[in-house]
Amino acid sequence: MLTKDELPFCPVATTVDLIGNKWTLLIMRELLTGTKRFSELHKAIVGISQKVLTQNLRKMEEDGIVTREVFAEVPPKVEYSLSELGDSLRPIIDSMITWGTDYIQQHLQAEQQDS
Amino acid sequence: MLTKDELPFCPVATTVDLIGNKWTLLIMRELLTGTKRFSELHKAIVGISQKVLTQNLRKMEEDGIVTREVFAEVPPKVEYSLSELGDSLRPIIDSMITWGTDYIQQHLQAEQQDS
């Protein structure tokens, strides 16, 4: 039996390969609160272009962390949600939310001391 | 008082800006086990070039998550370690290690079933 450090592939490298990317993490942040339409994601994620959003969603779908559902309507409607695998990544994003929240509060305090 | 969701800057975006990057996360993985020399990092992180390693270390130093110590010796010696702020990111990497380890084990099992 291999110990954690002796695994053939580094766990961090594996995780990084899936979500070690700015946009992927921001998309996941949106999907953690539930299913979203393409346009909702586009609006919520400031600075992303339609093209890059599509590219990232396709990659996430390939990797099995996002589910895509197309509705045969006019106008068209496409919904994205986290798969079970995608949802299993929730603790990672949560730890980022926790850390980022603390970090921001520290910086707000520091700025107030400056003024 | 603002609630978590009303903070002026998204916590995830803040965190992503600091460590939402392949190489940064892999460098942090190495430094979590203690101080490392430049050449040790270069050897440990497969696929990174000297230039990119330097660039990332400089950015991490600027962001305050890495400390750089130069020894006035011949041959020169430079040691990198996590700052207190950098070490506070440990829970995030830990959650990635936990998830990645599980993911790899699932895939190893799946491969064994295939054969």
Add this chain to the structure above:
DNA sequence: CCGTATCCTCTCCGATACTG
């Protein structure tokens, strides 16, 4: 040993135009 400087390549990404 630990870099920086330069060149050159290659990919990313924005802008735009066009479809079901």
Add this chain to the structure above:
DNA sequence: CAGTATCGGAGAGGATACGG
């Protein structure tokens, strides 16, 4: 609405040579 297709500029990153 939710894409795809195409073009072109900007920047990331490799290879190499050189410096403290």
